[in-house]
Amino acid sequence: MSNDKGYLTPEDYAEPRCLLCDEPYGVTPEVKSVPQQRIIQKMNEYMSRRDYAGAERHLKYWLEEAKLGNDKRGELLIRNELVGHFRKTGNKDGAFESAAEALRLIAELDFDGTISSGTTYINIATAYNAFGEDERAIPLFEKARAVYEANESTAPELLGGLYNNMALTFTALKKYDDALELYDKALGVMANAPDGELEQAITHLNMADVYDAQLGDGAEKKVEELLDKAYDLLINSDVKKDGYYAFVCEKCAPVFSHYGYFLAAGELNKIAEAIYERD
Numbered sequence: 001m002s003n004d005k006g007y008l009t010p011e012d013y014a015e016p017r018c019l020l021c022d023e024p025y026g027v028t029p030e031v032k033s034v035p036q037q038r039i040i041q042k043m044n045e046y047m048s049r050r051d052y053a054g055a056e057r058h059l060k061y062w063l064e065e066a067k068l069g070n071d072k073r074g075e076l077l078i079r080n081e082l083v084g085h086f087r088k089t090g091n092k093d094g095a096f097e098s099a100a101e102a103l104r105l106i107a108e109l110d111f112d113g114t115i116s117s118g119t120t121y122i123n124i125a126t127a128y129n130a131f132g133e134d135e136r137a138i139p140l141f142e143k144a145r146a147v148y149e150a151n152e153s154t155a156p157e158l159l160g161g162l163y164n165n166m167a168l169t170f171t172a173l174k175k176y177d178d179a180l181e182l183y184d185k186a187l188g189v190m191a192n193a194p195d196g197e198l199e200q201a202i203t204h205l206n207m208a209d210v211y212d213a214q215l216g217d218g219a220e221k222k223v224e225e226l227l228d229k230a231y232d233l234l235i236n237s238d239v240k241k242d243g244y245y246a247f248v249c250e251k252c253a254p255v256f257s258h259y260g261y262f263l264a265a266g267e268l269n270k271i272a273e274a275i276y277e278r279d
Contacts, residue, residue: 032069034062036077043081048243048279052089059085076105076116080123087127095131099124115154118147122162129169138173141166156193160186164203171206176214183207197237198248204230205255223259231256231264246275 039062046055059082066074079102086095102120111117125140144162148154167182186203190196208226211219234252239245250272256265 031071033071034066034069034074034078036074039074039078040081044243047247048276050276052085055085056089072105072109076102076109076111076120079105080120083123083127087130092131095127099127113147115147115151115158118144118151118154118162119158121147122165125169126165129165129172134169134172137169138166141169156189157196157199160190160193160196160199160203163189164199164206167210168206171210171213174213176210179210180207183210195239197233197239198245201230201233201237201252202248204233205252208255208259227256227259227261227264231261234268241271241275243275243279246272 039058042058043055046052046058059078063075063078063082066072066078079098082098083095083102086092086098102124106112106117106120111120121140121144125137125144128134128137128140141162145166148159148162163182163186167179167186170176170179170182183203183206187200190199190203193199204226208219208223208230211222211226215222230252234249249268253265253268253272256262256268
């Protein structure tokens with residue numbers, strides 16, 4: 001299968017390099033770093049086309065290259081990507097296996113307390129939440145929060161993502177007030193993030209779900225207000241209309257349908273499909 005440029009890349013056909021071919025016995029192997037930026041860029045291309053099989057093949061190829069090149073940092077990056085990929089494709093065993101390996105690498109690299117460790121904890125906790133392991137997720141979210149809030153260089157989109165994902169888990173645990181507090185924090189943080197309108201829209205929709213679960217029929221007015229805010233941010237904000245924008249529109253559409261906003265849902269799906277076809 002060729003890539004979007006019309007030709008094969010090594011991960012499409014090549015076997016990983018031989019583990020025993022390069023270094024004599026007893027010699028510590030040198031680190032041969034994998035091209036992290038290229039890996040992420042290519043991964044984004046696969047996801048913009050919803051080519052999940054290609055994305056998985058791509059990540060597994062470079063995982064073996066990172067192992068053979070003794071590139072622990074590269075392996076950690078790829079393990080994080082695999083956790084997210086397996087979460088999206090519903091592969092619980094794959095997600096949890098990569099999660100365990102990522103935690104092992106954090107310890108081996110002595111990365112605990114770094115931004116990288118915080119990102120890893122969030123990825124794993126989000127996977128735990130997706131597969132119903134909510135109690136298991138909270139301690140990792142707390143560790144990530146301690147790291148992010150203590151580091152002044154934490155990007156607002158990272159902090160906002162933490163608050164959003166942690167709030168989802170609190171919602172699943174029916175700790176609604178804790179969830180709403182975190183969503184409010186997320187809205188404030190994402191106001192300062194590039195293209196933060198998309199994340200704010202998602203947050204408004206998540207808050208609608210919390211009020212609906214907490215108040216039942218009494219939440220109707222608040223839910224409508226939040227849905228209107230989310231739709232306005234998705235349609236009228238000046239954000240880049242790329243694959244990620246399409247992904248967000250596609251994922252938000254079912255929420256609008258759930259609350260009877262069928263025209264809004266249809267418009268979001270239409271926008272997403274047009275972008276996918278264009279790209």
